[in-house]
Amino acid sequence: MEFDVLIVGAGPAGLSAACRILQLAQESGEEMSVCVVEKGSEVGAHILAGTVFEPTALNELFPNWKEMGAPLNTPVTRDDIFILRNQENGLKIPNALVPRNMHNHGNYIISLGNLCRWLAEQAEGMGAEIYPGFAASEILYNDDGSIKGIATGDMGLDREGNPKDSFMPGMELHAKYTIFSEGCRGHLGKQLIEKFNLNEGKDPQHYGIGIKELWDIDPAKHEPGLVVHTTGWPLNESGTTGGSFLYHLENNQVYVGLITDLAYSNPHVSPFEEFQRLKHHPEIKKYLEGGKRVAYGARAITKGGFNALPKMSFPGGLLVGCDAGTLNSSKIKGSHTAMKSGMVAAETVFAAVKSGTQGADLPYESNFKASWLYKELYDERNFGPAMHKFGNIMGGAVAFFEQNILRGSLPITFHDTKPDYQAMKPASECKPVTYPKPDNKLTFDRLSSVFLSNTNHEEEQPCHLKLKDPDLPIRENLPKFDEPAQRYCPAGVYEVVEGDDGSKRFQINAQNCVHCKTCDIKDPAQNITWVTPEGGGGPNYPNM
Known part of the structure; x- marks a missing residue:
């Protein structure tokens, strides 16, 4: 199938690009064909974010x-920021001492998945073709090395890669220009960065893992528009940085989550x-106690910021949104920046297609x-490095000085x-961490969460978590790092299983995978590569 513009990923960046291209086409009287492919079963199925949304873009x-009728229904009414000293005590930071970027006046608490569903309706209304359930599995190139388009994955293969009765071959989608907007650690974006050396001279990209739940809570405890952020406990006990959030949206519901830096x-x-553990802190527990958990999800976050941004253009294509790393970590927001990056891409690509070019480096x-x-x-280029160098408290002081005093950088x-992935120390040099068992009221296990x-995922399909060396996890990662995949994966995908004879093997439960990409990022040997499973597989997030 041939298109003027092909967009990989129906997130905020990709859908904003589609909408903007078609707006420009309507304004100028041009005919322009735009296609969006999305690996989730529907638009929004794989979208996971905090989300306090800044409506700038x-x-x-x-x-x-x-x-x-955009689904922005809950304006932020108040910001509470706490330093959690330990599992019992928290210190509320006066608003005057909060870095300016963390004030949320004028923002909204939303479901980013629902906003993407709405953006998709707008794009389709203007003529975009959107195909959910089709995973872009391969980049196609022209003879001159420019991007030709993508191929979607074959469907109906067994575990060994042989066609089943339900086999359906993938399809080639060609375009004059292709916009890659797969989100954090997109597997095609990763290939493009390497092939075109897009990160030359840049800092390495940095990441966090965000884990989030949606709760129904007691109406008496609900305050629509309240935003709560914390730093400190529990991560400080293990020398780890990150922070938590708790957002009161509409219908007596709250989002609660923790971002752990993957450094x-x-x-x-x-x-x-x-x-x-976080959910047992009094500042969090007071809202959740007596409530009911109704949804769970996890997703890696691209948070290297300006210093880690790769070159985003290459012959025939562009890299946008979290595929490139446009999140503003000092605001804890990436949706408005992803949208704007997609809109700039749309204006760039539209001008190129209109002028009759194809496959150029735009x-x-x-x-x-x-x-x-x-x-x-x-x-905000100093925010992430300052947090990693000096920790959350001193790093926050640097942010306050830049944002509130200098009003710049x-x-x-x-x-x-x-x-x-290079930050991990040998297990023998680190303090073991003992975690309490779940109480099934506030805290839960991985499998019930998944x-x-x-x-x-469709049964018996090829495993989408590829090991470069199948023996390395037991041979090297287990003795040196106690095989950390057992712990950094938030979905119980990886296990070390002991046989009757005492031998150990590395087991991959790919059916559990929530497509967070943490394993692809954090494995100390960089032995795990995440590739797309069959289209439509993975999580199906409601209202997340």
Whole structure:
């Protein structure tokens, strides 16, 4: 199938790009074909974010979004920020001492999945073709090395890769230009960065793992629009950085979650168990107690910021949103930046298609530099490195000085040049961490959590978690790091199983995978590669 523009991924960046291209086509009277492929079973099925949403980009894309019915129903009414000293005590930070970027006046508590569903309706209404359930599994190239398009994955293969009765071959989708917007650690984006050396001269990308639940709570405890952020406990006990959030949306519901930086060094740490512990802190427990957990999800977050941004253009294509790493970690927000990156990409690609070019290396970088997005990310370039170098408290002090006192950034730039996977120390050098058993009221195990994510994969398909060396987990990672995949995976995908004879093997329960990509990022040997399973597989997040 041939298109003018092909977009891989129906997240905020990809859908904003589709909408903006078709707006420009309508305004100029041009005919332009736009296709969006999405690996989730429906638009929004794989979308997971906090989400306190800044409407800056949406105001530009659809100035009358309120009249159009965009699902922004809960304006932020109050920010509470706490330093949790230990499992019992928390210190509320006065608003005057909070870094300016963490104030949320004018923002909304939303479901990003529902916003993406709404954006997809707008794009389809303008003529976009959107195909959920089709995973882009391969990049196609022209003879000159430029991007030709993508191929979707074969469906109906057995575990050995042989066709079953339900076999359906993949399809080639060709386009004059392809926009890759797969989200954090997109597996095609990862290939493009390597092939075109897009990260030359940049800091290595950095990541966090965000784990989130949706709760129904006691109406007497519900305060629509309340935003709560914390730092400190429980992560500080293991020398790890990150922070938690609790957002009161509509209908007596709250989002609660924990972001753990994947630069942590102790292989005994389990981000999932740290999140379970968090819910017992009085500042969190007071809202959840007596409530009911109704959804669960996890997703890696691209948080290297400006210093780690790769070159985002290459012959025939662009890399946008979290596929490139446009999240503003000082705001704990990436949706408005992803949308803007997609809109800049749309304007760049539209001009190229209109002029009759195909497969060119587009002037996206110069257009990006001319946008407010560039300035916003440049001004926060020290935030992530300062957090990693100095910890949350001193790093927060640097952020406060830059944002509240200087109203800009320091004339120097901090760098963080160690990749997250290299940060892990041998297990023998680190303090073991003992986690309490779940009480099934506030805290839960992995398998019951994965059940609430509605995760499913077609049975007997090839495993989508590829090991470069199948023996390495037991031979090297187990004796050196106590095989950390058992703990960093938030879905119980990886196990070390002991046989009757005392031998051990590395087991992959790929059916559990929630597509968070943490294993692809954090494995200390970089032995695990995440590739797309059959289209439609994975989680199906409701209202997340």
